[in-house]
Amino acid sequence: MKSLEALKKLQKDFQEDLEELEKRILVCGGTGCISSGCREVRDALKEELINNNLESEVKIVETGCHGFCEKGPIVIVYPERIFYCEVSAEDVKELVEKQFLQGEIVERLLYQDPVSGENIFSYDDIDFYSKQQKLVLNNCGEINPENIKDYLARGGYQALGKALTEMKPQEVIDEVKQSGLRGRGGGGFPTGLKWQFARDSKGSKKYVICNADEGDPGAFMDESILVGDPHKVLEGMIIAAYAIGSDEGYIYVRAEYPLAIKRLEKAIVQAREYGFLGKELFGTEFNFDIEIKAGAGAFVCGEETALIASIEGKRGMPRARPPFPAQKGLWGQPTNINNVETYANIAGIINNGAKVFSKIGTEGSRGTKVFSLTGKIKNTGLVEVPMGISMKEIIYDIGGGVPNGRDFKAVQIGGPSGGCLPEDKLDLPVDYDSLLEVGAMMGSGGLVVMDEDNCMVDIARFFLNFIVGESCGKCAPCSEGTKRMLEILEKITEGKAKVEDLEQLETLGKMIKDTALCGLGQAAPNPVLSTLNYFRAEYEAHVKDKKCPSGVCQSLLEYYIADDCRGCTKCVKECPAGAISGQVKKQHIIDKDKCIKCGACIEVCPFDAIVKE
Template sequence: MVDSIYRSHIIICGGTGCVSSGCEEVQKALEDELDKQDLTDEINIVETGCHGLCEKGPVMVIYPEGIFYCELQPEDMEELVTEHILKDRIVDRLLYKEPITEEDIPSYQNIDFYEKQQRVVLSNCGRVDPESIKEYIAEDGYQAVGETLTTMTSQEVIDEVKEAGLRGRGGGGFPTGIKWQFAHDSEDDKKYIICNADEGDPGAFMDRSILEGDPHRVIEGMIIAAYAIGASEGYIYVRAEYPLAIERLEKAIEQAEEYGLLGDNLFESGFDFKLQIKKGAGAFVCGEETALMNSIEGKRGMPRPRPPFPAQKGLWGYPSNINNVETYANVPVIINQGADEYSKVGTEDSTGTKIFAITGKIQNTGLAEVPMGITMREIIYDVGGGIMGGKDFKAVQIGGPSGGCLPEEKLDLSVDYDSLIEAGAMMGSGGLVVMDEDTCMVDVAKFFLDFTQSESCGKCTPCREGTKRMLEILKRITAGEGKEGDIELLEELSHHIKSTSLCGLGQSAPNPVLSTIQYFRDEYEAHIYEETCPAGNCQELVAGYVIDEEDCIGCTSCVDVCPVDAIEGEKKEAHVIDTDECINCGSCVDECPVDAISQA
């Protein structure tokens, strides 16, 4: 919200992805150029949160035209101001290009990445200044809190959330309203509301982007939840590796306090609520709610046996409710729209939208919000733009280390909680890693198990020892030392660990192994019985590389990328690979412009 009338508004992404790509330098160059052209008072620059298309950062949108520019550099700003701002000419070379046809797409709304999205929770991200409470209020912010505290009882709030069908967006999808009901019904004078922003999945950045782009929405959802269960204090547990999210949260809390939206007697309702941030040290196990509470209390982040459940005995022994960032961000939407309208999106048992962090071998990596019930094929090909380099799709890992890998025959699966669990995966927090034909699925299982094994707190034996034994087996298999019975032993260990581990980390750790065995058993068998890696990834099982002397043009491209200097040869002469030095990484194969390198 601005106090002046401007000829143009330039929206610059200030999310972590674009910051790492240099958006701050781009913004500084833009400001300098506008000052040079005496345009500072005519152009409004707004730094926002993530626009979603992280692959193309730094990005900006110029309104009122809605022109989307991407992959910007500071040196582009002189041309952009001179041509677009002063002469109303679009700078074609800075436009988004469609991945396959290379067609220029000027309009923000016409980019395929956004076409099948339904940005509800992310509606403000990339549009408003996350450090301005005025801009949030201008977008109906805190209206839901006002309505809740002045017109609804706590039970009516819970009933509305139940009717909306909201399920937890951070794990197994437990119904949010029922969870709130448990905490509401616990009789105690003191209760706590907690936001789990300890986003630890590799490649996941959904919660971080919401906190960076729209922190007030999360605060508003927490206030409503606190009123619903009767909590007067709240904590946002966010990992310290998210400095930008923490900075913007701190400003948002300070602004909410200044506006009387946090503190005592909110909206003269008699309801008091105070909120503070607790920085986590980045342990993956602290995403488990009882381990998270231990960490807030200053103890080591280790899970507690249940029962008692947090709704009965949680933080410092008082009834507590924990949801993740995305779950709370949905709450104001439900109150503003009403449960009936909210539940029209999605499926009968999985209502609303879900945010995914799309990464891996895909054209458009980034953040996407889609309606529940969309197919995996639509996410990967329509939103994600398909597989990089025109290669074939092989699998998608959904749900992070706790999820599973789904093959091509599952691409038309409905993306909802129950369908994914039935297929051997899970929604999780929303990490989505796409893999192509060159991916070794045994190696993928080893990667994720290595992560969860190293993140195990060690409190319970099944997780501490069981995952270690499984990882040893997978390492043997990928090193060409697998033996008959290894697959069956992995399955047996997986089922024991899932059924006997103390917390969700151990209970879900075997999922990547079980799903890859279920859908890619032939790759395990090839590693064990044929001592080959079909994808050519496992170095101990890959035959050495040779260069065809007749095809080699002596360009030295392979020499430049070889990490161990195993290739020799003069320019314009045939090169030779020293097989004793070669580590079979395949970098030379990928780089050779004439396909002169192959396996021996």
Template structure:
């Protein structure tokens, strides 16, 4: 109880110190903004603050991802919450002089409304943020993720303190059950029920694992949470460990996330120093420690039994279930596995109550969900929305719609294990049960938007090729069946398929879905089945008419030079196979037999005179 009092005292002190500062300058330090040069921007800001004797008046904070990755690097200045986007190093001197010294806005760096073009000053007035409800991401983009003091100032570790000093393990599980939280890793299994199974399993030694092996193409939700708010995940794991009776936890994170690993290591060290990890936490008998296990990046290790095998030092391959990990998991001991976002929801449920959490979402899907928005969309980035919001709201109100006046075609949800939704399905509420009814799944939360220039056959081939490469090879339906499906798709996009191949493709997909060993193998045919359901006509056009309307499948595309050609010879000079002929200032001609359809001529043409047919 004494440590809990100290925690509340620390929180008050940290908040007061923050409030005493005149201004905070937040620089997004998410992976996307780092790649765009946020570190150099931070260095330049430090330099300019020193030069102008402002370093003791303003606190400069590198945060986690703020969400609107499309507009990075992002700088936000408090207390006005002035939102500056696409900031470059050369802009910093002007920003400091005008905003921090003279109190003026730098208009050219402000966010512009996509319809009216008017300047928007506060990030809270940007449509991208207005329809979001940030719970899991509440600290991301707001605090320094490498400071445990910053996390405590936001109420961090209060949930652990209350759980260890005021609640029995079963009471915690009951609260999680009552919240209706379902696992955010893709399956949507009830979290409280999973914890109950682990608690009820017989065993002196039990384990808690955080699955941070996020591998879906276009998905970066878990990575952003770990980079922006690692302590929230650690706190959720501690609560889970106390509930099931575990003293050891592991965070399994892929090697491709070096920044997440770095911040997790620092967060774990800080938590130990403050007594939130280790022996007799908060003066109680309970003890818990966490280790990081770095995975080599195998997609199959996202499956929980394959992940367990990898931690044990074995090849990452799934096993048949039952027994489930809650009964026999890591080294044969009862083990609870949840993903990053699931654990990050736990402190929210404890601090604000199960009823609060249940008040958000739909009947069968409670709370919020974090999504990554990628593909053909204006605002790529990270969003958190209440369950039950429509896909149309996510894509158009938050995402800003499809750029360049192109027509929306479909959105792939759930990555290689998911399915696509067409325009007719965009009013569907986004929750676990509604998506299943139309042949899609929530997955971990990756959304890839496609427009009329995307070929759905090629899209299915892309995801299936990923699955083939990542298959562990343990079961024949997945290792061999997916290869046979890929061979059929290759025949289709190369104009060599027959219409009966389409029936074979569909039969194979259904068979693999019913017979593969693990969930990843069973879900591998989903992109095939959903595109066949909604875009069968595209498959038939490829087979019957040897035509790809989107102009993506090169073997079915021909390049043609129109009368708009001015005979500048640029295309002729860039052609690697001498397939273009013509005289200067005369329309050129492409030899279809020689053309390898690389598209180099089309890219270099200054007059848009080269088209695909």
């Protein structure tokens, strides 16, 4: 690209191309919709349009994630913006005939408001979307992420052109500083200050790295951004490179994200073709290019020094800091590392100005945050909300609350090393500092909701088991301390623990937080410490009463047959341990010594006569 003027002309041309083609069908092609059959829907749409001679009038666009994963596959018809959800290939014939031949809406495929029962035509009016504010995700679900023309038509790469032709590197850094943007990877370090450190550091060469090693269970924010809008991440990286004085960058992405890698590869090729990567960008002396590095899936490589070691071909293990990567990073040179979401905020800040961005959110946490909603929640999916919104608004107004009439118990925020918060913390504003004060952390943005059927001791055991398996083994507090914590948790869930084990568990957790080498190790005890703090009664029930109040920990359960038993013998036939006996048409009994507590009898009993407690 030779000039900003040439880019603006391209944008105008591509916008006009879109306007000429009024009728479009957007098919959500995010990972969630792919798993629920969106590709079959897309292919059926193509075939049906051909059958009705509409292929030249209606364009099918496979987009990235539209966010509402619970309702996929999602199909949106433009220009009316009609939102169809849970569409199957079998629905396509009717959809095409009614929508494009008869001018009618297929009402059975519309979203139905769960309260009023009314059909909602446009997704703008659905609570899941109307409560959000999209800065990072504004293109996701709206453009073809494999076509750079769509990105350019929505103003793509104009921030880069503005930065290179109208701003000095220090001015770019100052703008990012003034915006108040903090790193979205979990630590929340001020982005502009990080860039300043890298710019001020001396080195024969400097590097820019994008951390896309998203490893938290239940998290899919970075993957969705890369799949839905890869050019926005590239643009942010290029601007960062210009600001700090780098000519080479890497995107470190998990190999388990093949679609993200595929779309990144296409985006990089297209960016080179259009002159956004390579030499003398926008007619300046600035050169920059990007390479993709696929990670093997080690959770610890989300820590920036371990990630650097992995790119260098070494085992991914953290090192002590200082020196920080901004001073001595990749191959010993100054290196700036931010995550996917952080870079995806940069173009908007440069285009609209720091003041616009800083008006969103709270004083200490500016802008928006992308979260993945998973677990016991009605509306699973991807959301973007302003910082400072309450947890209650996210879970109930956007997420729709807990399904099946169950009661909310806790929400786990911040990944496996985050914290579990109870119901009385739901009014808490979601920002970096407020979460730290209550023993949790923002993390990269995973939210896992739990209901009354979840055992918080078992939840802590689950996340700690993950952490133990992912520990790099370099420092004893993390590699050995978390193992000892896990052993105690297993004793508790098996009914073998004593009261003093709870004290030891808490002591170990605090010691690891104070002495582990890296940020991941220091945060590893959070699931245990937060559940001990807010759900201690559950721990005490396991230890003192040898009972699991939620009926989850099998070793603490007892099975018995109530008076409702009709003696049908189905449980006798199903029991693998031969623990049930009794005569036909008479109440049966369970031999507690033989019972292995597998629950098979409960599943087959037609009278709900088998009870566990």
